[in-house]
Amino acid sequence: MSKAETASSKISPKTSPGEPATTPEEFIICVMARLLEGLGHVSVGALSPIPGCAALLAREVSGAGGRVSIIHGDANNPYTDGGREIFDCAGQGRIDAFFLGGAQIDGEANINLLGLGSYPKIDKRFPGSFGSAFMYFTVPKVILFAPEHSRRVLVERVDFISAPGTSPPGVRRPGGPKALVTGLCLMSFEAGKKRFRLQSVHPGHTLEEIRDNTGFDFDLPRGEGGGEGGAVPVTPEPEAEKLQMLRSTIAAEIAKTYPDFAARVFQPRA
């Protein structure tokens, strides 16, 4: 359900001596995985190898008890009740985290997977809204994923709301956006304020660069006392141990669903 899976090529953090350099994909996977540790059930949609790796890595790190489901594949696919089951499962409250992308994401976390223009007059059509209008409401921790951090993707206002970021009181909504992971940074989302808050900037990038490439206004990290305007942390590098796990166990596991991706991203070193 997410778009092109190549993160910004600007990320090229240092690694331990003797180890190959961390790739942008590996970096993003580790950022995402931190958001998933300890969760009971992370479900991953179609065509999502990076979220899939993140979910598998988080499960591995968290030890027993966690479950990852990857639809459409044969491995890690628990669904035997047809195409509706993943949605039923979310409606039952059995999915703790899910990923959504967006051709456009705006400052209120509305997402647009459908197209550009004034509906129904579409100038540039994307595939469509998929299950976003339901999953965004039902899964408690939805992680938005935008590899391309640009004003083209992160807009002031989406052209079409495939799924709204927030809902008025009275609308039943156990779920919603909790974080946004891009090629440049990690943001959290505060539904009460309807605003994103920058959490950390990926190594090699700056707040300036993020402001320049973001079409909406956002809050800065909270300071020591919880107030506004704190310093902007750097997103931590992947821990060596996790990187090792990712390149061995997880690479083998994700290859069952995404052999091409695994070969491209992990194989040279596996």
Added chain:
Amino acid sequence: MSKAETASSKISPKTSPGEPATTPEEFIICVMARLLEGLGHVSVGALSPIPGCAALLAREVSGAGGRVSIIHGDANNPYTDGGREIFDCAGQGRIDAFFLGGAQIDGEANINLLGLGSYPKIDKRFPGSFGSAFMYFTVPKVILFAPEHSRRVLVERVDFISAPGTSPPGVRRPGGPKALVTGLCLMSFEAGKKRFRLQSVHPGHTLEEIRDNTGFDFDLPRGEGGGEGGAVPVTPEPEAEKLQMLRSTIAAEIAKTYPDFAARVFQPRA
């Protein structure tokens, strides 16, 4: 879904020389089968060997194209989508005929499968309404089956309406009662008039006897010109050919679902 399956022991019609006498069960089966000939799909509920035989016999007589489904058994059971499928199937309009019994049936074809007394104060409890409140609405040809023809069963007004015989205009109701088969006679039901009409009296019985044993008023057969007050025909004896079919092919088929019944009713002669 029907009650005790032993038809009145008063039926003992003559048979061809050399053939064993027709049993009451065989007679009723053949009466019912005539109502089902040419139908696309006859579905039979649980614990219904007599309707099951009738449906299988009608299919055999009608030639190719007919389908009989018998739930809960392994043979002739097409349902693989769980307990709801027979109801969904009826809701889709794919079941042409179904059987319902009733601890009580009244003159407006209301049926009571639940109990005697003033609900919820039940003096005599029966199992319950099963799926009658749905099947009676959705299956075009529901055949009521009351082996015991008595004022205890055929009452003026049922104590509890498990399923109503008719519905007011505006209620969607493609289905409903079309006939009532008892140990004494065959009646049809006219929804517009909300009344049963006697069609024929089984051999050896009389209109007088039926009046004495029926708790509700009913119409007599139509006369030659379609008017009221025609003569009362005798229900035809089973055709020798059908009886032969019943005792061979159908007996073998029904034994897959009801071995005890088949052994008791057909086995001595099969």
Added chain:
Amino acid sequence: MEDLESLAARVPDGALLALAPEYSWVPMALIRALIRRRVKDLHLLTVPIGGLAADLLIGAGAVKTLESAAVSLGEAGPAPRFSEAVEGGALDMRDSTCPAIHTALQASEKGVDFMPLGGLVGSDLVDNRDDWKVVDDPLGQGGGPVVLLPAIKPDVTVFHSPRADTEGNVWIGRRRELVTMAHAAAATLVTVEAVEDRDFLDDEATAAGTLSGLYVTAIAVAEGGARPLGLTGHYERDTDYIRAYAEEAKTGDGFKRYLDREVFAETGDETETETGAETGTETGAGS
């Protein structure tokens, strides 16, 4: 590792307990264990028809509320403890009809508050269910009156299956009411004849008849766990036994004798434990 008694301990007093019909793998050994642990105040939901298990629980005084489309011992006749309890006003009875129970579980399966169902209008069932609501076609397209059924969310679904795998998946074959019951329930407890060292989901042929461990809270091995009822492909329903029960349980005294002999006396089910048959696995991710 779970056994029958630890599984039974997972059903709290007052639970809304969902039970499949007799042709659909009722966990009789677990029901007996529940009676032994003297479970009480159950809200029992039969999906949609009850039989021996419901009659035992009712007779043992474990059931406060019963929601059911019918209770019967099938060819063995009426369910004696059920009939007497209703006639004596001892049950909070919520009479229903088969498709209404299936539909209300589907509502929980989808996470919605209600589902519509055709038919029903004019049945006395509707007048006596203050939780059901008849509305005029809410689409406003002249569809006429329709009954809205509130979702039923069991606290616990229980069933017996021929087999589980070591991943916590359970074979359900074509008994797909068990799938809906598990999806709708907060917890699902399963007894099985045996646990196989494989993953049913690895094989397309077995995957089709498998309920994922995602929905299974705990599993215990109980050989013959559906007896005296039948289990597809394993053993037949013991009709003589059930007829004898129907006769003996006609009186309260007879039922008490039955319970003492068949449930409380530590012979039948307990023997299984002694022979090591009742070992079990707990799956990782119940809900």
Added chain:
Amino acid sequence: MEDLESLAARVPDGALLALAPEYSWVPMALIRALIRRRVKDLHLLTVPIGGLAADLLIGAGAVKTLESAAVSLGEAGPAPRFSEAVEGGALDMRDSTCPAIHTALQASEKGVDFMPLGGLVGSDLVDNRDDWKVVDDPLGQGGGPVVLLPAIKPDVTVFHSPRADTEGNVWIGRRRELVTMAHAAAATLVTVEAVEDRDFLDDEATAAGTLSGLYVTAIAVAEGGARPLGLTGHYERDTDYIRAYAEEAKTGDGFKRYLDREVFAETGDETETETGAETGTETGAGS
């Protein structure tokens, strides 16, 4: 006996045609036969996501109305004929979301006019669907606004399966959206790799993954009938072929060349007929 062309003749112009997603056994040979018979004015429903088959039908001018949650060629990128048709205003587009399509089919499966679904409120999809209705909790219990989706009843459901049996039953494995699609539809047409001389319902193991012939109108054998898409356990998706299509079909001229070569030229599918692969059976009791 049915073959691909007679099956295609059973889909009338203007039909509401339901099609499963690419991982769920799309009958590509039948889609090509439909294009050869120049079917038109289809109301195409993708359940819930469309791919190559939808793109071919749209490009061939066979689709008037499209109801879909998304159309994409997956890893091969956007569906070029779909994108151009929407951008050019050539389609009556009814944009939906995956669970809404499943739910609307379930409504037809149950024979009700509508079903409720959670979420959705506040999505622009809702504002643009005049057939969807947002109502305040009709149970009157403060559940808040909920979307009611009218039932979708396909005229025809089509799919490809590894195998049918001689009784007209079809194997669907765990692809149970095919069950709902068949239940909801007036007619269901199936192509299969082969017909086996047995009854899937006789065996509990195969029964679990079987759609009864009760719901199947007609069957034709079409070996490789899902190619270039994949078929579980039989052949893999031909990703190179689909990438090449995505490139060639970017222009109208390229698409026309593709159609002439791959659909209208009597090579691929026709060869199968010559080798006797396309024979078929018609089941007795379609609906």
